[in-house]
Amino acid sequence: MASSPPLSKLRLSRMLRESREASGLTADQVNEKARELGANKVSASTITRIERDEWVRPKLEVVELLLDVYDIKDLAARDEYFRLAKEARRKTWWRNYDDVIESTLIGLEPGASRIRDVALAVIPGLLQTRPYARAVIVGAGIVDAEEIDRRVEARMLRQQILAPAAEGPKYWCILDESALRKVPAEMRDQQIRHLLEIQRPDLRIQVLPDSAGLHAAIAGGFTLLDFAEDSGLAYTESAASQRVHDDEEDVEAFDQVYSYVSASALGIQESVQLLESLIS
Incomplete structure (x- = not known):
């Protein structure tokens, strides 16, 4: 990798x-x-x-x-x-966007052998369509048109690591059903179809249904990164800060939470069926 x-x-x-x-x-x-x-x-x-x-x-x-x-x-x-x-x-491509993005996670992703996301409120940036990405950025309070455009462009460039020809990391995502229902109606079908189209053996999406109730990640989503030659990392972010967790016990704790949430989520085929049911 x-x-x-x-x-x-x-x-x-x-x-x-x-x-x-x-x-x-x-x-x-x-x-x-x-x-x-x-x-x-x-x-x-x-x-x-x-x-x-x-x-x-x-x-x-x-x-x-x-x-x-x-x-x-x-x-x-x-x-x-x-x-x-x-x-x-x-120098990397994301340095050209340092004025509008926080690049810690973006910089670590290309070197990972596997990325695992637990996403509760928003569909992860690696899976967003351009219209949805723009809506998320505007919803976060960004009003400057040029900054919005640059943030969207950076997000699209970031997704290139998941292109089949890129031979990038495996990507597994647990996505809360509520995040899907929050997608604006006018772009929901396009976004959900995108999630269905991009799935393959090394890029899989599990939906955490509303019926799962309280779960192990209720305190917040996170990202786990595995590396072929290095110990793994966990990444968390809030409105105030971003943090890379490299302590072995911390990473193991996040890994365990991921396993618990994965067990509460739908299987791959069941997730596909739920996604299809949300298309109008």
């Missing part, structure tokens, strides 16, 4: 954290050793941000300094750190 700059940056952050821990140094001690090497670029707070993957574009000189502090001398090992740092700096 292909990598992506955000995934490379996340890998680099994890590797640097593991290297610091293996060296037995605290963030403050890293800062002290860096000063001894004549550098004043890595405060303890900077180390913390790097290890939490909160830096924007890794600086090669900072990576090199940390490798020196951690006494990593093997050339092949150092090359891998630098390779990830360079990949993390590579």
Whole structure:
């Protein structure tokens, strides 16, 4: 599965954290050793941000300094750190839309082997038709016409990873029936037909029917991302923030919730039948 700059940056952050821990140094001690090497670029707070993957574009000189502090001398090992740092700096299409979208999830999706969504209120962006995407964006309070257009265009570009020819991630979605019923009437048939047409063995949709009642994800939807060579992640968002959960226990908890909700949802064929019943 292909990598992506955000995934490379996340890998680099994890590797640097593991290297610091293996060296037995605290963030403050890293800062002290860096000063001894004549550098004043890595405060303890900077180390913390790097290890939490909160830096924007890794600086090669900072990576090199940390490798020196951690006494990593093997050339092949150092090359891998630098390779990830360079990949993390590579420009991507979504950087052209940084002014109108939050790109954390978008940047991780291309590198995933499987994406699983639990969507309760809105059909996920990866499955939206252009008219529905526009309606969702306007419904969120965006009024500037140019910004609306750019957000819609970014959403359509994002969906390219699910094209059959893209050899992208598998995509599984659990979609609450109420989200389907909230689609504006004038575009509901088109949106539902789109959901029916795009399904295939590696892109499947389960509908969580209203009859399921209370369920394990009642507190909110989320996205799970699996990777061929990295541990999985969970992603949640609210009106105020977006968060990537990489703690193993947290991800396992989300995975368990997904399993519970999947068991409460309709099977694939039953979901198809429900979708068909909603077409006028």
